[in-house]
Amino acid sequence: MIFPAALSQLTRAVAIVLCCALLPSTLHAEEEVVVYSARNEQLIKPLFDAYETASGVRVRFLTDKEGPLLARLKAEGVNTPADLLLTVDAGNLWQAARSGLLQPVDSTLLQERIPDHLRDPDNLWVGLSVRARTVVYNPDRVDPAELSTYAALADPQWRGRLCLRTSNKVYNQSLVAMLIAEQGEQEAERIVRGWVENLATPPFADDTAALKAVAAGQCDLTLVNTYYLGRLLKEDPALPLKIFWPNQGMEDSGVHVNISGGGITRHAKHPEAARRLLEWLASDEAQAAFAGENLEYPANPGVAVAPLVASWGEFRQSPLNVAFAGAHQAAAVKLMDRAGYR
């Protein structure tokens, strides 16, 4: 009598195991979305958690740098588990699109919510937050009336007064790429050479170090992404650091912006789920959190910024499509090499 019972138990166990083995490829299919993210875990996980609660869809994600993520997508080819790629700059999205790693997303919602210049012209990727790279100065040593454009920072009046972050960082590569797009390679090179001549000290490894140097009086002004300033001011609101929005004149191009954004992978297993996640990330509800978590600007212009960020005032963005940051990035790197910008 024991044997048949044991046998039936065994059969049941085998059946369960088989079911479990087969299930993931069938049932789970509609319930999850897989993300490769170059945006840090601490800046993205709160949103995924919120989305899981709101939609019931499971979000699985992996973080890494952009370069390895792109190489990984390419290597995995049709069998990649990734549905969505998130980066913290436009250049790498442009590169992913150019390498055929993304597929167009057809979404009127995204088109309504995100302005044209923050989206790929072919809808292969979309910006989700805006990162403004602007001038921060020490008000004890600089009269804001002296400031005007990125190009003017190359003037001799700033000799020995400028601090910069390394040209190895993609944010500076994008900035110079956009200068090339706006003013041509020759003029861009003249400007970058001027910056290098004006340096007070060799370039820093990160924006925060450059900001601290300005606050301490090692130099008078620098070019940084605004959220780094936000973080420092949150710790110590008394720091002598003020924001200036360059290129705001009628003839000028506006403040250089980059994006943190994403696109659906070419071989996504759950493209619909990925589209819905993208749309949700562009929604009013998510945008405030997406940008607010790191004191960035929402890409959706209808969404309010964090109070500290609002205190820096409004500015006009460069209307140039951020895709140019990718298209001219290699040229920008070479240009900076020639100009001796380390």
Next chain:
Amino acid sequence: MTQAETLPIAAPREARPLWPRLAIGALAALVLLPLGVIFASFTDPQGAVWAHFGEFVLPRLLLNTLWLLLGVGLGTALLGVSLAWLTAACEFPGRRWLTWGLLLPLAVPGYVLGFVMIGLLDFTGPLQTTLRDLFGTAPEIPIRSRGGVIAVMALTLYPYVYLVARNAFQTQGRRALEAAQTLGFSRARGFFRVALPMARPWIAGGLALVLMETLADFGTVAVFNYDTFTTAIYRAWFGMFNLSAASQLASLLVVLVFSALALEQRSRRGQRFTPGGRADQGERIALGPVARWLATLWCGLVFAVAVAVPLAQLLAWAWQSRGDLDIRYLGFLHHSLILAGSGAVGVVMLGLLLAYSLRARPGRLASIAGRFSTLGYALPGTVLAVGFYLPMSAIDNGWIALGSRLGQTWEPLLGGTLVAMLLAYGVRFLAVGFHPIEAALHRVTTSMDEAARNLGSSGRDLLTRVHLPLLRGGIATAAVLVFVDIMKEMPITLMTRPFGWDTLAVRIFEMTSEGEWQRAALPAITLVVAGLIPVLLFMRGGEMERRDAA
């Protein structure tokens, strides 16, 4: 040691066993895959990029790299050998705890020490700020400079030399040194003419690891914005989106390191390094009243700068971000320990296999293949990670395609598995597992094998009674180094980890990649403390070994 029975120990030449060749071939093939990917980039010529790099980038970067190698090499040799000699052969106040305290920089990642040092000493740091507040002016401390990056790298990398050199000094016995003294050598001459040359394979092995790590480093030099050859590789890849040019640059590194290793080995040919007596016999050298305190000062100073200062700063920062500490840290710690532990066991086995294979089958081809399989350590981590990932994915894709041809849905064989991670660690860290063991194996001469055989010992018995006691230090050294290296490793972990397998190093990456260094202190200090576990075990093991010997 289940292999003992099947492994003939140093078989006579005529026998020409097959297994060493197979083993060397398999190990070389494992490393050959990623290297092959890197060299395959030459099928996509990048003349314009090379012309640009040749004119504007490489001259300065090569010079920077050479200076760095020279400085870090000299620095680690000086620190490592002097500290090893003092703690292994001399007696001075505080020797006991400094002996293991001086190992602790192993667990401090170079970029962490670099960031801390810049934070403290640069214009905006507390030192210069205080001086300016007091006197209105302060002397510039050029910490963000060539000297600064060399000092920081030497201070974090010297334990590789210290550990192996100490092992050598401790086991070489005092008899040769005593003999030198009876011949009228002064103590100093005895050290330079006898002890140091006898420890050479050890020191060379440690230095080889240091120089390979220096070449491959990106994190530390990036903190100093000191551009090296590695910077050029990443600039081509991330900046110009040109992975082909980046791989071609990386292949230059491979050629360079391979030649250097071959040269070093050649220069050692024909020399023999047998122990001059039983390990650790004789008294420690009693230093004079001034010299003994100088020894304490020197060791204490290195400990203070390389360990105490960064740890204090990390603790202060970790306290500020203590809100980040949550239950997930148990998971991070767990993952780090599992990966480092199983990785250390695996890599040491591979190191043993390689060392024994080379011993059993000496010869030019075997030696070249053997050297070849340790090259993974000299490549920038991210480049190697991609080089590993490409063939791995190709295998997976082939597997899945085969499945679908058979009408089945097969999951990837390797991708997202721990097996893949461990294989990748093997490719990366085989050098670290191999060099200390190889150095120790120099001690076990073939005549010792023969003598043991004549006394009736063979197979497992020969291994456990003759080889293992002589190799124990080398094996433990290798295991500790690999363990700590895997704990600190980022690119391979990031690229090959299964979903959800975040480690402490991954946490550090998350925080530092957007410049949140203070918040990175919490995972960093956890990593350092966890990295201490094997170091402490190692020291305890060493103490016991000595008690056994006594």
